[in-house]
Amino acid sequence: MSGPVVVGVDGSSSAAAAVEAAAREALMRDAELHVVHAFIWPAMHVSPGASHLGPLAGGVRESVEHLLHEAVGRAQAAAPGVRTSSAVMPGEPVAALEAESRVSQLLVVGHRGSGGIKQLLLGSTAVHLAAHGHCPVMVVRGRAVPEGPVLVAVDGSPQGRGAIAFAFAEAQLRGSELVALHAWSTWSDHGESGPGHPAELVDLIGDVNEMRAVEERLLAEALAGHQAQFPDVTVRTQVVRGRARPTLIETSDHAQLIVVGARGRGGFTGLLLGSVSQAVLHHAHCPVTVVRSGL
Template sequence: MHGFTDGAIVAGIDGSSSAVGAAGWAAAEAHRRGRPLRLVQVYALPQVKAPVAFGTQAQIRAGLAERAEGLLAEAREAVLAEYPGLDVTTAAREWSPVTALTQESQHAELVVLGSRGLGGFTGLLVGSTAVSVVAHAHCPIVVVRGRTPHDPPPVTGPVLVGADGSPDSDAALAFACEEARLRGCGLIAVHTWSDVLADGMLRAHPLQEDPAEIAAAERVKLAEQVVGWQRKYPDLTIELEVTRGRPVRTLLDRGEHAQLLVVGCRGRGGFTGMLLGSVSQALIAHAPCPVAVVRPQRTGGAR
């Protein structure tokens, strides 16, 4: 039995320093939200042609399970040292990491991952497991990052959210407002515009439009998207930032001073059926702070 707990904060553990940092970030998040923390270590039998060189399958499986339980025990002990009253459970699972963590996301309130794991090659900016889980998950996913692969995630600064008027960015705004409230910090809603494109489509007369008029119109759109959330969170300071440029470059620059960056999984420029937008994929690979990727709430069944 895997003992899923609906609404838990789930952290993926693999023994890497990145995963250790993710577990700590997840523990702080569980503490803020008043939710249980579930630490999950996923392992799989190695694909080898001559298993006798390593022992029998039963021996290998037992060794992997023992190692997984040991890693989970260490992570749990570290978390409880920082948050003694936190409800922490663990699960060692033999399966594909992506499949197991995607299944975990069906029950979780949030899944937290490190930016790179033990399986990453030197120079790989973000672990393939994190990218795949973000693309297929049923709940928001946070990829914990710092300014460099060895830096801890920042704990000061505002929450930053990318907004483009799409349903995905509406979901991101909802998540970002709650995160800013929980952290007691401000929220900056960032919207970028282009004098060539509008809502992912080529403008009818791109060379004839006044950039100042475009900027003013785009600011009105952002204000209209945010106004409902400002009413819901009257004590939250929400700053609007509208700028001409590329979304990825703008969010990476602003992320240098943020403690969390929130985006939808796809924006206005996404293609139907695309699992992960280019903006969110670039940010989880390069952002200088943790990145939350949020998709609209599904209806008609379990998340």
């Protein structure tokens, strides 16, 4: 995939971590790193220069340029030799970064920006871009385990094929093992159980081992073509009987990256971001990449 790796910065510690992760991604891909700061003053026709009431260096433009210069320096320190560019984009950060995603191979953001409510686990910018981005979106959060695997969630749905392809390519770039995890339960195909639905109805209506074999075949079929395309990637499969959300979050504690599709086969079809993806974005212990269907 062509195009730069784009990272959004706003001066927050979360954005600083995103810059370092984005720089490493760009270097691995031999791509340019484009550092973007979106600011609303150009759209509001506010003068970017220094105020006559303050010191010359106190203007908005000087502050923004310093922020970008600092971010580029951080990127080059994290990934020496990475090619960089930077720009100030007019308008709201969400709209500006979504526009950038149309011409990018990867968009990287921190899990929380400098604005918003500190108690929130995930910022609104990250949530929106994960649901609406036109390229894979990496949300940098938690602590990546450098020697850990790339973890991909597999549910066998057509919407998840892009996530599997991305995860294989990412594991190859990183020279890491790929763990393909498929979590199944009684209600794998029907969403969450509700009132009056026994949690383990399968024990009453079918053979557990037979159903496990079906789920194992589903996982093998989902991976088959990708393994042929990436023969050098070591793949470890895990078929776990349990809920996808807690299983993925727990397993992410030992991973360097987790990859999920925006939506799987369960839940409400009108949602752009499924419940599993949202839970992982909010609670994973390592960076998360969301790959929307069709990317």
